[in-house]
């Protein structure tokens with residue numbers, strides 16, 4: 001679809017946090033880069049917002065970017081809000097009936113409400129080609145994800161369904177494809193012969209930040225590992241693509257996800273979970289997770305999760321991939337680290353066999369570092385590790401701008417295909433079952449620390 005063709009973006013759940021904090025600024029950041037793009041934003045929610053309230057919300061979100069005057073004026077002059085109980089068939093049908101295509105329906109709703117709305121959409125005539133954009137979590141296990149896929153396919157074909165993952169909008173992830181396939185240096189060593197293990201880590205210094213309503217039912221594993229980090233793994237490990245197209249990228253990513261299994265098939269050995277206790281992050285005092293507002297300690301929700309998986313294919317068999325993410329950690333660390341094997345033979349005479357060579361890919365902000373063993377300062381017989389580093393340009397728009405751009409253009413390259421969503425649950429379901437049965441202990445770590453001791457295998461120097 002051409003960027004100058006006007007698209008109607010209907011945001012369901014327009015009064016909520018996602019719309020306010022991420023979606024509207026995302027659209028704004030897209031308009032900043034593409035000021036002639038024509039998008040008509042319609043907000044719908046059960047909140048009682050006046051037309052002026054709604055315009056003010058859009059304007060405030062745009063001002064955080066900020067959006068240039070002309071596209072801002074154009075959007076504000078055409079946007080409107082419709083108070084709607086989205087689970088009422090007549091109200092939903094009236095809302096959609098009032099809109100012209102091409103139409104994108106963005107579900108910024110609690111997951112159970114999204115499923116209910118989809119059911120109602122089966123009986124509503126949608127403009128031809130209507131696209132549906134869904135948020136995570138996509139289902140709550142493999143079975144519910146499959147059922148949700150079947151239901152969605154009764155409303156629209158797969159190529160009109162966008163399961164949004166803002167990590168895939170991240171320029172750094174696209175940079176990963178460039179890093180892997182646009183030079184000859186890395187391709188020959190990107191395999192089990194040369195890479196011993198890989199860590200994909202997203203440690204945050206943010207704590208709960210008032211999100212108990214969502215997070216206490218999700219936890220770190222569902223919030224980050226099952227969704228974002230498995231997607232990052234898929235891009236890291238996939239075979240080469242002939243072109244940057246949805247079919248190529250999706251097929252290659254999904255081959256990886258289909259081949260991914262828990263390390264030694266044992267959820268007990270492959271997973272760890274922990275929850276933060278009271279502590280201090282910088283100058284900020286953080287209460288114990290169980291004392292945070294809205295948390296039910298009986299849910300036993302983890303705030304730090306680590307899972308080891310194996311990609312059982314010709315390229316990666318035998319290489320452990322450790323996925324880890326958590327909240328309230330002292331030092332944010334958002335990176336992929338590939339540890340290389342030792343050289344087959346180190347010339348006799350050198351001192352100091354150093355730690356393994358590493359490739360570190362920082363996800364946010366983006367940077368690539370090679371940490372290589374070479375001659376030290378001083379005695380040339382001595383070895384040490386030195387770092388070669390390149391900073392990557394920041395994303396040209398916000399991650400939500402990048403994913404929305406694809407949705408508005410009808411390009412599914414960066415969205416999660418239905419079978420991939422099911423595969424991700426298939427990998428993690430045994431861990432969730434083992435945790436629910438208390439077969440893996442819940443450890444603790446003070447907020448502001450680096451997590452429980454001894455979780456990551458081997459050396460994991462933060463860079």
Ligand SMILES: NC(=O)C1=CN([C@@H]2O[C@H](COP(=O)(O)OP(=O)(O)OC[C@H]3O[C@@H](n4cnc5c(N)ncnc54)[C@H](OP(=O)(O)O)[C@@H]3O)[C@@H](O)[C@H]2O)C=CC1
Nearest residue numbers: 013015016017018045046085086087108109111135136137
């Ligand atoms: N917020 C975030 O940072 C992120 C959120 N997500 C996902 O985005 C989705 C939305 O999350 P979030 O914005 O945080 O949730 P919120 O609860 O803040 O927003 C959902 C909105 O939908 C409204 N709503 C619920 N039921 C109905 C209904 N029947 N009719 C009309 N409106 C209704 C809610 O109204 P009311 O308040 O009255 O209930 C609320 O305004 C979730 O799937 C979440 O997992 C994904 C990534 C990040």
Ligand SMILES: O=C1O[C@H](COP(=O)(O)O)[C@@H](O)[C@H](O)[C@H]1O
Nearest residue numbers: 166167204206223224228364399
């Ligand atoms: O989807 C989510 O992602 C954020 C981390 O992503 P970032 O781009 O904001 O760094 C995470 O904090 C949140 O819990 C999760 O729902």
